[in-house]
Amino acid sequence: MGRKLLLTHINVPGIQSYSVYKEQGGYRSVDKALKSMSPEDVVEEVKKSGLRGRGGAGFPTGMKWSFLAKPEGVPRYLVCNADESEPGTFKDRYLMTHIPHALIEGMIVSSYALGAHTSFIYVRGEMMPQIRILEKAIAEAKAAGYLGKNILGSGYDLELYVQPGGGAYICGEETALLESLEGKRGNPRIKPPFPAIAGLYGCPTVVNNVESIAATVPIINDGGEEYAKIGIERSTGTKLISAGGNLAKPGVYEIELGLPVEEFIYSDEYCGGIANGKKLKAVVAGGSSVPILPANLITKTIKGEARLMTYESLADGGFQSGTMMGSGGFIAFDEDQCIVRNTWNFTRFYRHESCGQCSPCREGTGWMEKVLYNIEHGRGTMNDIDLLWDIQRKIEGNTICPLGDAAAWPVAAAIRHFRDEFEWHINHAQEAQNRNYGLAHYADPLEVVTES
Template sequence: MGRKLLLEHINEPGINTFDVYRQKGGYRAVEKALKTMSPDDVVEEVKKSGLRGRGGAGFPTGMKWGFLAKPEGVPRYLVCNGDESEPGTFKDRFLMTHIPHALVEGMIVSSYALGANTSYIYVRGEMMPQIRILEKAIAEAKAAGFLGNNILGSGYNLEIYVQPGGGAYICGEETALLESLEGKRGNPRIKPPFPAIAGLYGCPTVVNNVESIASVVPIVNDGGEEYAKIGIERSTGTKLISASGNINKPGVYEIELGVSVEEFIYSDEYCGGIANGKRLKALVAGGSSVPILPANLITKTAAGNARLMTYESLADGGFQTGTMLGSGGFIVYDEDQCIVRNTWNFARFYHHESCGQCSPCREGTGWMEKVLHKIELGHGTMEDIDLLWDIQRKIEGNTICPLGDAAAWPVAAAIRHFRDEFEWHVLNPQESQTRNYGLAHYADPLAPVVQ
């Protein structure tokens, strides 16, 4: 059984309340930071930990904090990105639902480290139950003296507000989130300047993911060096994984980074193997935006090494033979799944969620959806497969924000690894139209965690 840092007390009755969370050691990190550490000390511990952003990019959190500008007389802000919207990803929603005080405590410690006196948690607008849960947790923390003026007699003041999101996937991009938080249309900004220099209301701002901020708590409690001992290479600590698809035990799991992909899929501690005794066909390891991998590249890299649940191992071989850990949206496909149909389903999502600001994304995502749908229905040609490849190539790298890349990468990988399946649809139009393919099944995001 791997070590648990965030979900250690997940099955404790009432862990969502302040009293039970406090009984289990909650808010010790706030006491330690405010009473015995300077803001720079906290930043240094996060740097030592090697924590990387858990929202998808994997950028070193301590380094990101170190970029924050500190001009005199100008406020600084911490914004938590809770706009979890990527298909197959639901671990942040789970954390906010069941252990909201872990996020609130992380917000207090992180805000102190950054010198922020006003901080925001931006939560996807459809997640109203989670918004209410967080608002209650914030009120409980404030009533206990952990928020407000002169917290624990330290002289540090902080208020945290929860902001419902604009109901758009694009608002998960940090600058679009800031635009939405300011009451504007959620269009990504051109960078530079970066948020660390000119973010919310033009002031220095750090935007971090829910899991990233919650992870600051065990880092402060145990020390950055102890946290860095967990994991392997530059993938330190633990990671929450949203596991769904054709597996026996879908749910949210906390793993020590470095577990093999094979163990994660087949171990009873985690996914419990492929459902109904079927064979593994493919895997999306980090949410819908990362390249799909066929079965032969899932358990071993192209070089023959064991494929591990780490940033480095999953990316081994680049996009030719590798993928990304991403947001941890782990979707498993069995032998009966249609790659063309699942790729079309993702393309529909990205076409719908494009903000329309960049023409390659605005037009290209729509054409990818149309061409994929045409092939799926048995009306495609071999030239359509080449057209799809050309469209995705002209989207990638040509947009203001990464949504264009996120839409292009799954299509490119599907054609790269499963071109024969696309060709089958073209060569067998009648069977393609009548065969009852199913989309991979997704887990209930709020299902109880499986330990």
């Protein structure tokens, strides 16, 4: 059994409440940090842990914290990114729903480390049940003396607020999130300046993912070095993976980084193989924006080595034969799924979510969607495949924020690995129109939320 650090108590009845969470050892990291560690000590432990941001980019959390500017007399902010709108990703929602105090505890420890006295959890606007769960958890933590003035008599003050998001995927991009939090339209900002220098209200700000913040709890409890013992290379600790698509047991799993992808898919401890005894065709390993890989490349690298659930191993081979860990949204496609239809579906999403500030993204996503629609509906030509390739190349790297790349990569990878399917659609126009296409279901299979 793999070690669990975040979901250890997930099955304890009533763990959503403060009293049960506390009984299970909750809030020890706050006691420890505020009573016996300086903010710098906390940052140091997070650096030692090797924790990398769990929101998608995998940037080292301790390093990000150490970049935070500390001008005299200027407030600093910690903002938790709980916007989670990437298709296929539902792990933060799971954590917030079932163990909300793990996030609140992480927010207190992390805010203390950064010298923030006002912190925010920016939650995707559609997640009203989670917003209420978090608000209740904050009230409980405050009543217990873990929030507010002079926490545990340490002299440290912290107010924590939940902000419902603006209802757009782009509001998960950190600078768009800050704009939205300031009450404006969620348009990404041009960087630099980075949020560590000029973030919320122009003040130094750290934006971290829910899981990154929750991971600081075991790091402080057990020490950064202990945390770093789990995993391989620069992929330390555990990671939440939301597994969806055609898996026998879709759900949210906490894995030790370094687990072989094959074991994750086929072992009974995790996904239990492909549903209905079908064969695996392809996997999107880290949410809809990362390159799709065919079955032979997701379980083994091009060198024939076992592919592991690490940032490095998933990326092995670059975009020719590798992919990315991304946000941990693992979508499996069985042999009946149509790659063209899925690519069209993803692209439709990005076209809809483009904020429209930059032409390559605004025009390119719409153009790709139209071409994919034509191919999917039996109206494509062979030239369309090259056209698609050309459009995605012109979007990638030419936009203000990474949504442009996120829209380009799935199209590029689908053509790279499944060109024959695009050609089949073009050569079998009538059949393509009549066929009952497969579209893997990759929404949260556990979306039954109960507020206790």
